[in-house]
Amino acid sequence: MAGRYRLRSRIGGGGMGTVWLAHDQLLARDVAVKQVVSTEGLSEESADNLRQRAMREGRIAAKLAHRNAIAVHDVALDRGEPWLVMEYLPSRSVAQILHTARTLDVDQAAQIGAQVADAMATAHTAGIIHRDIKPGNILVTTTGRDAGLVKITDFGISRAKDDTAANQSGVITGTPAYFAPEVARGADPGEASDVYSLGATVYTLVEGRPPFGVDDDSLALLHKVARARINPMTRADALEPVLLAMLEPHPDKRPTMAQARDRLARVAAGSRGSIQQVLTSPLRRPDGGTPVWAQRSPRPSRSHPTGTHRPVVTPTADDAPAATSTSDPATPRSSASPAPSATPRADVMSGPRPRPTPRPTWSGPSTSTTTVVLGLFALVALIAILVGLAVALL
Template sequence: MSTTHEGHRTPGPQYLVAGRYRLQSRIGGGGMGTVWLARDQLLARDVAVKQVVSTEGLSDETAENVRKRAMREGRIAARLSHRNAVAMHDVALDSGEPWLVMEYLPSRSVAQILHTTRTLGPQQAAQIGAQVADAMTEAHVAGIIHRDIKPGNILITTTGRNAGLVKITDFGISRVKDDVSLTQTGVITGTPAYFAPEVARGAEPGEASDVYSLGATVYTVVEGQPPFGVDDNSLVLLHKVARAQINPMTKAGELRPVLLRMLEPNPAKRPTMSESRDLLAQVAAGPRGSVHQALTSPLTKPDGGVPVWAQRAPRPPRTHPTGTHLPVGGPSAHGRPGPTLQGPPPTLSTDPSHTTFESTSRYRPDEPGTSPAGKPSTSTTALAISILAFFVILAIVVVLLIALAG
């Protein structure tokens, strides 16, 4: 725990949240703030606690809105109890700041897995999609719309008997049909690469847009990039999404017809989430497999080797082959406000409670001549020394020749 120049305590390792949850290490980020691994002192178990973006320095109205969002996310997540959804345990208040306390399982996001593998096979991609669809089918029955299904919000557990278990997480911008909206009319939140076309055009997200986002996610898993490609300019990407012209599939194989149905531009013609689940499970099971097993069994690697989700992998860089995972309009990892896009499509949210934390390193291992610190690489330095040595030797030879000639 550290202290700012104004005496405000900044939570860090060993900080005790609400007198009960001892922070251990930062493990990631989500739609509303930093996620920590913590120890529940009362029940002696590990939990994941999400530190909602601090209300310090915000106006009373904005701070209250942030608190309401945290409570709303807790209520929404608590309404869903499914093996493929991260469970919500508690909403804790610490010095007036809300923290969400959730189930903790060592895991890696699908976005991180794709950073290592680029793609997964159609059957594995279909199984991931089917298990997420199973959880979201129950969510839709409960009236919950996720609104931000994407590779970064799907986890695959990495250790123990639960290795390979798929979990959907981060209901930070979800809504329940009977809840009063906390967003302004005409403001949209989420990740443009996985928007449904109608959402990019300003329509209210619904069950059909969740189906589209899941289809876009499975497309990304099998093809290596989102249906509309990658573009760091969110406004340009939004216009591509609004036109609903996806890039042709080249690797989807038997998944192609299912994805085409889920990515149908007209939301009224898309399958429901339960229909999508069944279609994906059939592909995952294959001609001789069991649909039930595809929905309930952990992911495994066909050849019996170590699965990619159980291997150590670097965090994805800011520019990722599966598209930017930074949500539109939210603050950056450094706390600065993100871009607000104006004009059609509608303005994107600048809500301080909606942010994603990702690596900001500009280093790329495939760029010659640079190191992580931005200094010349060893190979570049060696080349420079060799060239210098050559000219030194050449000068000595010239001097000797002149002396002999004299």
């Protein structure tokens, strides 16, 4: 792609484009690349406007440098199509985590929200509005010393807050379940809209569903959001007053992103930690370990073309040694352990299992043995002939 980035495997995707793991052949590093928009079927003028907008938004996103934000390295044009080149991070999205865990503890949800708010406060200072904060755009690292680090990603539809050209099309971009009410009513997204979307995201982490529920009918969901009547919270506890402030229907009454960050961090810190520790530390359990949902699965995995994973089948006892790690370029290698079976296995070992010694089997005489036997038969026959001749002469 663009004569520089070699695509390796698909690692994600959605309504705004597909994300690929790629290798930057110039700088010899892995990156994530995303086709931001497609110009197929557009007039030359419309296509050029779309390219210019994508390049502008890429340059805007590249301004942001924060430990809790995925870095944008480049905006490349390939055959007239704009691609966003981003930092590649082995990670799991919060949406994927919720698919398994359903809900998160209040302190964990508050820390995730606080770290995202810290990155977005910096973004707002730089004049960048995200416009699509949601669980699917928040990543948690899964490998290395930074396991448990939170990062906001996908600034593909971000824009400068003074960029009036971005909304000339009249099309609302983003995810309806996490829209602010004013955006659902057609207003221009702003900093307060990002605060609302982050509040809706943290609400989802603790309650297990978005503030307005889930509806396959996007238009019906938009009407619910526009009315701004959220479902009552049942699990938020100390987070409830913070979320109610962030989910205030009127944008002028919401806290700034920096204020929301501090309030979320205070909930996460509780009586034992500090705000600075919450903002700079990876996610941890009370005992100091990394949460299970923020770790890589101990079983080897193989990526599907859709970006999902499946376990590698464990060999049976009589046809193969114990399982070894199998991964593609999109999945860093990890030590493997056999998948659990329905009944306990006494022969499962931590290392390679020795193959059984083959039993000897009779496959017939060898070539050398056959030659000796035939020679003996010939000698006996010759002796018999000579004896017969001697008797006849006598």
